[in-house]
Amino acid sequence: MKKIVAILTAIGLLASTGSMITPVLAEEAAPVKGGTVNIPITGDPTTLQGWMLRNSNENVLATAIYETLLRYDENGIPQPYLCESFEGDPEALTYTIKLKEGITFQDGTPFDADAVVWNLDYYKENGCLSGSYFGEYEKSEAIDESTVVVHLSSWNALFNYGLARSCYMCSPTAVEELGADGFNEAPIGTGAFKVTKWEHGEGIYTEKYADYWQGEPNLDGVNFMIYSAVATQQAALEKGDLDIINLSGDAVTAEALEAEGYTLTNAAIPATAYTFCFNTQADTPLADVRVRQAICYAIDADKIVSALLRDGKFGTASNQWAIEGTSMYNDEVQGYGYDVETAKKLLEEANYDSDFVLKINYQVGDFMGQLAQICASQLEAIGIKVELNAIEVANYVNYFGEWEGILFHQMGLQNGQFSQISANMITGINFGSKTFSHRQDTLDLIAEANASGEETLTKDLKEVVRILFDETVDLYTVAITYTTAVTGPSLHSDYGVVQANRATWHEMWKDAE
Amino acid sequence: MGEIRKKKSTGSAARFFRVFFSRGIITKICFGILILFVLIAVFAPLICKLIGFGPYEQDLFNMLKKPSSEHLLGTDDIGRDTLARLVYGARVSLLTGILSSVWAAIVGILIGLAAGYFGGLLNTVVMRITDAFIAIPPIIFTMVLSSMVKGNLLGLSLVIGVSIMPSYIRMVNGLVGSLKENDYVVAAKLVRENDFIIMLKHLLPNCMASMIVTFTMNVGTAIMLESTLSYLGVGIAAPTPAWGVMVSEGYKYLVNQPLVAILPGVCIMLVVISFNICGDSLRDAMDPRLRGKL
Numbered sequence: 177m178k179k180i181v182a183i184l185t186a187i188g189l190l191a192s193t194g195s196m197i198t199p200v201l202a203e204e205a206a207p208v209k210g211g212t213v214n215i216p217i218t219g220d221p222t223t224l225q226g227w228m229l230r231n232s233n234e235n236v237l238a239t240a241i242y243e244t245l246l247r248y249d250e251n252g253i254p255q256p257y258l259c260e261s262f263e264g265d266p267e268a269l270t271y272t273i274k275l276k277e278g279i280t281f282q283d284g285t286p287f288d289a290d291a292v293v294w295n296l297d298y299y300k301e302n303g304c305l306s307g308s309y310f311g312e313y314e315k316s317e318a319i320d321e322s323t324v325v326v327h328l329s330s331w332n333a334l335f336n337y338g339l340a341r342s343c344y345m346c347s348p349t350a351v352e353e354l355g356a357d358g359f360n361e362a363p364i365g366t367g368a369f370k371v372t373k374w375e376h377g378e379g380i381y382t383e384k385y386a387d388y389w390q391g392e393p394n395l396d397g398v399n400f401m402i403y404s405a406v407a408t409q410q411a412a413l414e415k416g417d418l419d420i421i422n423l424s425g426d427a428v429t430a431e432a433l434e435a436e437g438y439t440l441t442n443a444a445i446p447a448t449a450y451t452f453c454f455n456t457q458a459d460t461p462l463a464d465v466r467v468r469q470a471i472c473y474a475i476d477a478d479k480i481v482s483a484l485l486r487d488g489k490f491g492t493a494s495n496q497w498a499i500e501g502t503s504m505y506n507d508e509v510q511g512y513g514y515d516v517e518t519a520k521k522l523l524e525e526a527n528y529d530s531d532f533v534l535k536i537n538y539q540v541g542d543f544m545g546q547l548a549q550i551c552a553s554q555l556e557a558i559g560i561k562v563e564l565n566a567i568e569v570a571n572y573v574n575y576f577g578e579w580e581g582i583l584f585h586q587m588g589l590q591n592g593q594f595s596q597i598s599a600n601m602i603t604g605i606n607f608g609s610k611t612f613s614h615r616q617d618t619l620d621l622i623a624e625a626n627a628s629g630e631e632t633l634t635k636d637l638k639e640v641v642r643i644l645f646d647e648t649v650d651l652y653t654v655a656i657t658y659t660t661a662v663t664g665p666s667l668h669s670d671y672g673v674v675q676a677n678r679a680t681w682h683e684m685w686k687d688a689e
Numbered sequence: 690m691g692e693i694r695k696k697k698s699t700g701s702a703a704r705f706f707r708v709f710f711s712r713g714i715i716t717k718i719c720f721g722i723l724i725l726f727v728l729i730a731v732f733a734p735l736i737c738k739l740i741g742f743g744p745y746e747q748d749l750f751n752m753l754k755k756p757s758s759e760h761l762l763g764t765d766d767i768g769r770d771t772l773a774r775l776v777y778g779a780r781v782s783l784l785t786g787i788l789s790s791v792w793a794a795i796v797g798i799l800i801g802l803a804a805g806y807f808g809g810l811l812n813t814v815v816m817r818i819t820d821a822f823i824a825i826p827p828i829i830f831t832m833v834l835s836s837m838v839k840g841n842l843l844g845l846s847l848v849i850g851v852s853i854m855p856s857y858i859r860m861v862n863g864l865v866g867s868l869k870e871n872d873y874v875v876a877a878k879l880v881r882e883n884d885f886i887i888m889l890k891h892l893l894p895n896c897m898a899s900m901i902v903t904f905t906m907n908v909g910t911a912i913m914l915e916s917t918l919s920y921l922g923v924g925i926a927a928p929t930p931a932w933g934v935m936v937s938e939g940y941k942y943l944v945n946q947p948l949v950a951i952l953p954g955v956c957i958m959l960v961v962i963s964f965n966i967c968g969d970s971l972r973d974a975m976d977p978r979l980r981g982k983l
Binding site: 405406407410411426428429432479480482483484540542545546548549550552553564565566568 | 745747749750752753766767768839922926927928938940941942943944945946
């Protein structure tokens with residue numbers, strides 16, 4: 177009997193101990209306040225001014241500091257973010273923006289209708305993508321404290337894409353007090369983290385904005401530290417100096433870290449389309465569409481994706497700037513499957529001049545370098561001599577207007593195919609101004625799409641995609657990559673989503689050290 | 690008489706090699722390494738045929754493989770055989786190194802010779818320009834100029850040649866400055882021998898020993914410069930199998946597959962050290978007066 181009592185007592189003790197563990201575990205699962213997260217960037221941003229943020233390093237940190245009126249959902253469609261509603265009236269050529277209440281800038285000034293009007297006007301004059309998205313913007317007016325009406329000169333159905341992409345809301349008070357240069361060093365947005373120090377050549381330090389409108393951030397700060405090479409980023413992550421690294425097209429490093437227990441998270445929206453942009457206008461064999469088609473047929477994109485991107489794990493093949501199954505994907509695009517014989521036949525038909533050397537220009541980068549060399553080798557298999565021209569990042573922009581041969585461009589896809597087509601494949605902008613064919617029907621369709629409602633816009637832009645990729649062959653997508661975030665087990669958040677401009681910075685937390 | 694001359698030349702050759710190898714086993718090893726790399730460079734196509742892979746042959750499903758019986762030194766990030774690329778890399782490096790030094794030697798020696806012999810304003814102008822050239826770090830100088838030649842081997846060797854040319858000008862100028870005071874030069878002038886003949890027949894041969902030593906040393910310097918430029922992306926352009934390019938491409942796999950970057954790095958190190966040590970030994974053997982001075 178004593179034994180039975182003793183056993184029952186022991187079981188009771190164990191049970192009570194167990195019930196004590198459960199709440200402890202539950203507490204551990206709850207977000208921990210405090211701590212700092214370090215994220216790498218490959219070099220100093222060119223700017224921290226909200227209206228100028230554009231390149232890859234700037235995109236890593238932009239949404240921690242700044243926010244946009246609209247932001248992309250998981251399908252790349254802009255949805256209200258800092259505003260309650262965003263409604264267009266094509267007849268009146270206006271958009272009405274109803275702002276959320278209770279939002280303040282990091283300097284304590286209110287984020288109200290006046291601030292939005294100031295930001296939109298300022299972006300029109302100074303914004304890096306003003307030419308692409310604000311061409312029809314005339315003015316905006318504050319109707320009341322939380323309502324803004326935007327007036328357009330002609331209807332632009334894609335204005336929302338521009339607002340979601342890079343029109344970050346900056347504190348007007350801070351810009352006016354500090355001037356543009358001063359603001360560059362001490363930027364003020366509505367984001368969860370406020371810049372405390374920009375140590376040029378070292379990194380950017382931030383602290384949490386306690387009055388953040390979605391609640392006080394869990395972390396004390398997020399620092400963006402300069403680690404230029406992936407190898408050093410990997411070493412720093414393993415050592416604990418970094419909490420996250422972002423990879424694109426680097427399956428080797430990602431898989432090595434995955435094997436060590438790190439978590440890989442792909443961004444909800446694909447990151448980059450590695451695209452051949454053909455110079456169709458110069459007096460070279462590329463002016464003949466059959467030569468461009470032959471080049472497309474010669475590239476074994478499936479093999480490249482299979483080998484380098486592990487069959488869809490880190491990227492995918494596509495015949496356009498969207499992924500199959502997504503809303504912007506056009507099923508009617510045929511594309512050019514790998515077919516060496518057809519490629520050779522087309523070159524023959526076009527009386528291809530074998531003395532011609534095809535120049536492929538690309539911005540230096542690890543994955544891009546690999547791709548360029550593979551493509552060059554595949555093109556040489558059909559008798560095309562290739563000269564590779566690796567361009568430094570700072571010099572790359574000089575190639576946007578005109579290039580020789582092919583510009584192997586990394587087209588950002590975070591704002592969707594439609595936005596990129598309508599912003600880049602038009603006349604009157606620098607990109608491809610002297611190289612793309614700019615066929616009249618594509619220009620008309622883009623113009624009609626911009627001036628129409630959602631249904632016509634989708635139909636028209638899908639048709640433009642078909643023409644550009646299938647008929648005129650201005651563009652050919654070799655591969656599409658995802659941004660893969662590698663995080664350690666102590667970090668808790670969906671960081672992959674953050675990279676797709678869908679910031680949840682304030683929810684991020686890490687285990688107490 | 691002929692036998693005596695033959696004996697004399699055999700004796701001087703033996704003395705040359707005795708002094709050349711007098712620095713011990715290191716010189717012998719370095720000399721052996723250089724011979725080996727020259728042979729590798731010359732017979733690169735044959736070696737690649739033997740190993741069964743070319744330097745440009747890609748196998749995308751065998752990327753970054755570790756050394757195996759199939760790929761003796763593994764593969765790189767697009768499945769190319771590392772050994773095949775190293776073998777062809779020897780060609781690129783040695784060719785660039787030797788070509789650069791040849792350009793530099795030809796032009797540098799002529800300029801130094803003329804400036805030293807004629808002296809006066811010409812000498813002052815040439816030497817001040819040379820001083821200005823020397824003041825510019827060679828890597829900066831070549832980086833700027835190499836952007837104009839766009840990864841072309843011949844163009845790059847010219848650019849590197851220009852950057853190492855001042856060493857020849859200075860050396861020859863100094864030597865000619867003292868040699869031209871010798872009696873045989875004065876005598877040649879007195880019999881109104883042509884200046885051009887005096888420079889080429891009497892002065893140049895007397896500078897040869899030092900020039901050969903400088904040449905050997907400069908080959909190593911040129912290889913180092915080419916590799917650095919290629920590593921930085923402004924030298925030999927991919928996909929050409931240059932060692933600097935290979936280090937640059939393999940660097941990102943330093944943690945996961947270090948051999949891809951380390952092997953070409955080791956090759957660069959071996960060749961450059963070997964050229965420098967052989968250069969030192971050559972100096973000892975050719976001009977004992979300069980032993981330990983250069």
